[in-house]
Amino acid sequence: SDYYWDFGDGETSDFISPAHIYDTAGPFSIRMIATSDEGCVDSMAMPNVITVYPVPKADFETDFSIISIVDPEIEFSDSSSGATSWFWEFGDSDSSFAQNPVHVYGDTGTYVITQRVENDFGCYDEHLDRVVVKPLFTLYIPNTFTPDDDGINDFFRPYGEGLKEYEMYIHDRWGNLIFSGEGEDIEWDGKRPSGEKAEQAVYVYYIYFRDTLLKKQHRERGMITLIR
Numbered sequence: 001s002d003y004y005w006d007f008g009d010g011e012t013s014d015f016i017s018p019a020h021i022y023d024t025a026g027p028f029s030i031r032m033i034a035t036s037d038e039g040c041v042d043s044m045a046m047p048n049v050i051t052v053y054p055v056p057k058a059d060f061e062t063d064f065s066i067i068s069i070v071d072p073e074i075e076f077s078d079s080s081s082g083a084t085s086w087f088w089e090f091g092d093s094d095s096s097f098a099q100n101p102v103h104v105y106g107d108t109g110t111y112v113i114t115q116r117v118e119n120d121f122g123c124y125d126e127h128l129d130r131v132v133v134k135p136l137f138t139l140y141i142p143n144t145f146t147p148d149d150d151g152i153n154d155f156f157r158p159y160g161e162g163l164k165e166y167e168m169y170i171h172d173r174w175g176n177l178i179f180s181g182e183g184e185d186i187e188w189d190g191k192r193p194s195g196e197k198a199e200q201a202v203y204v205y206y207i208y209f210r211d212t213l214l215k216k217q218h219r220e221r222g223m224i225t226l227i228r
Contacts, residue, residue, distance in 0.1 A: 147190030166209035
């Protein structure tokens, strides 16, 4: 015996009991033709016997993917399609059923956001993204240092959270530039450009940098006391 199945979506099969996966939504009619070994033919048609429901597509956008703990509020904009209900998990044990929720994070860290959308037929989809909440930008600049090669406080440089590359200039009391540097981890060892040790005195520093979090340009000016 021979069998011919028409699944209504352009796909066919010649198996006795075939399995078929529909790739598109809609109603589908099935037709089967059976031919016996003697050449007798019979057919059966089942109009609209299969209904494939559409599947929603989850998707969303954020106003920022990296935010500061100084302003930890973030807005999520739904850009899904075919959904009638929404569920959000923000990665910090909080959740929401709003379509376009606003969430405030209480601590720094990396959070995985899950959006689950569903339609009236119970079909669902999920989309994941992440948000990074950075710590507050901090800066510490010492007011003294002792370049006496004892391994303690031998260099002058700024320290800070969110501080990476910077420019640093040191001037003596007469305004002469005695040190300059640009890059990461730049530090002054208490020497003049000639290599001789600078005398114990008060010096003026200028430090220029852009913090890595908010990308803002900063300038710091102050006094540093060199003690020998």
